[in-house]
C-alpha cells in the first residue's frame with residue numbers, strides 16, 4: 001500500500017543543513033495500523049509529512065499503490081492526496097466555521113455537489129459519534145470531540161490511508177483511549193490503512209500491528225508490535241518498552257532477598273499456563289513472587305514476573321533450567337547470596 005524507499009529529508013537552514021529523515025525505507029501493507037515511535041526531534045513528523053508530500057523528500061521514493069508521488073504533476077498529486085487523509089495533534093479546525101462547515105469544506109474542495117454534502121457530513125458525524133454537535137463551533141467542543149471532527153473531515157473523501165501526526169498527544173488518557181478505539185474501528189470497518197506517529201508506547205500497545213522505532217532520522221528497529229514488546233533489541237526500544245513494562249524493584253527489597261531472583265516472561269497463551277506452579281511441585285524449591293504484570297499487546301497477553309527461588313543450589317539450578325525450557329525468556333536478576 002505505502003512503500004517508502006530510501007527517503008531522506010534535509011532542511012536547509014541559515015545555520016546549515018539539518019537532517020530530518022535519514023535514508024528511511026519502510027512498507028505498510030494494506031489494512032495495517034503502523035506506528036512510528038520516537039522522542040522529540042527523531043524525525044517522525046518529517047517522515048509522516050513526506051508520506052503525503054506535505055514535505056518534499058530530498059531524495060528517495062514514496063510509493064502509494066504502486067505510484068511514486070514524487071513523479072506526479074501538481075494536479076495529479078492533488079488528486080492522489082485525496083486518497084490520503086491526515087489528522088494532527090492541534091486539530092486545525094477553522095474556528096469561525098461550525099462542525100458541519102468544517103467537514104463540508106473538505107467535500108467542497110474535492111468537488112462534491114452541495115446536494116450530497118449534507119448526507120455525507122451526517123454519515124461521518126454518526127461514524128465518529130458526534131451527530132448532536134453538527135451546529136457547534138470548535139470552541140464549544142472538548143479536545144477529544146475536536147479530534148473526532150478532524151477525523152470525520154479527514155475521512156470525508158473516502159481515503160485509503162489515514163496519517164495521524166501525534167493525534168492523541170494533546171488528550172488525557174481516557175480520551176486518548178476512546179480516540180484510539182475510534183481509529184481501530186475505522187481501520188476494521190472501513191479497511192483504511194493507518195500510519196501514526198507517537199512518543200507514547202501506550203498508543204502502539206493499544207492499536208498498532210507493526211511498530212518502527214525512530215532515532216536521529218533513522219529507523220533503528222521495526223517489526224510486529226508484539227515482538228518489539230517481547231524482545232526489543234535496541235537500547236532506545238528497551239527504554240520505550242520500560243515505560244509500559246517497568247520492573248524496577250526497590251533496592252531495599254533486593255538487598256533483603258537471599259535467593260536467586262529471576263525475571264520470567266510469558267508470551268501468548270502461555271501467560272495463563274501453570275508453568276510456575278508445575279516447577280514448584282517438581283523441584284525442592286520455594287518461590288516468592290516479587291512483582292508481576294500481564295500487558296495485552298493488541299489483545300495478546302505478555303506477562304512478566306519477578307520471583308525469588310529459595311532452595312539447595314542444584315534444585316534451584318534444575319528449576320531454572322525447567323523454566324528456561326518452557327518460557328521464552330528467563331533472566332537472572334540477582335544470584336543467591
Ligand SMILES: Nc1ncnc2c1ncn2[C@@H]1O[C@H](COP(=O)(O)OP(=O)(O)OP(=O)(O)O)[C@@H](O)[C@H]1O
Nearest residue numbers: 011013018019020039040041042043044045046047
Ligand atoms: N522546517 C524545518 N526546518 C528546519 N529543520 C527542521 C524543520 N522541521 C524539522 N526540522 C528538524 O528536523 C529534525 C526532526 O524533526 P521532526 O519534527 O521531524 O521530529 P519529531 O520526531 O516529529 O519531533 P517532534 O515530536 O518534536 O515534532 C529536528 O532536528 C528538527 O529540528
